[in-house]
């Protein structure tokens with residue numbers, strides 16, 4: 234099976250001395266949806282930012298589709314799309330203008346640009362009237378839908394999602410999860426996501442890595458983890474491993 238992500242022995246010490254990652258290693262295979270779960274401050278965002286080429290680890294190595302993230306970040310960026318948890322929109326731009334901006338930066342031919350714009354606009358679920366309004370006036374759910382639609386329509390080989398549905402209501406979250414699943418299956422987009430929501434992780438992920446204190450404490454499919462820890466659901470697995478610290 235082809236390897237999408239190989240993270241080896243990652244350490245990150247922030248200026249000021251916080252040791253956020255302490256020898257984190259994990260592998261994501263091509264075509265899978267892999268979930269990193271862990272309590273607040275366990276190092277999820279730090280890990281995703283390193284993979285997205287936005288932060289350098291203190292030591293360790295990361296390969297994305299066999300390309301070294303530290304020595305060839307531009308090549309890696311052409312393969313990935315990253316949606317941060319707190320991703321904002323350009324408030325003065327209309328929704329459609331934001332989509333057009335991404336089209337310009339990513340695609341050379343006007344045909345590819347137009348196909349991308351149509352796909353992202355449709356996927357966002359926003360009406361044409363809404364897309365013609367400045368995005369600063371969108372609700373949190375509308376902004377998140379727009380940004381996820383853009384990242385999916387970019388059709389990266391690897392999509393990195395930090396807390397994809399955080400702050401969204403049940404219906405919006407379900408819609409987002411279905412979109413992620415559909416693009417993973419139909420367009421073979423590998424997904425690495427972080428989440429606090431165990432239901433979400435169980436619904437979406439082929440494999441899960443439980444991270445705590447900057448280390449990987451357990452890894453496996455939701456079913457394997459439940460069997461191994463004699464648990465009925467992933468919340469119980471998590472509780473047994475971490476001693477009940479909130480996810």
Ligand SMILES: Nc1ncnc2c1ncn2[C@@H]1O[C@H](COP(=O)(O)OP(=O)(O)OP(=O)(O)O)[C@@H](O)[C@H]1O
Nearest residue numbers: 247249251253271272273274275276277278279280
């Ligand atoms: N820029 C920074 N400077 C200093 N310390 C930081 C910085 N960013 C994160 N940290 C610290 O590193 C540790 C890991 O943080 P990180 O954001 O990676 O965790 P997380 O698992 O994503 O948490 P959450 O679930 O709350 O988003 C925490 O102790 C955090 O306070």
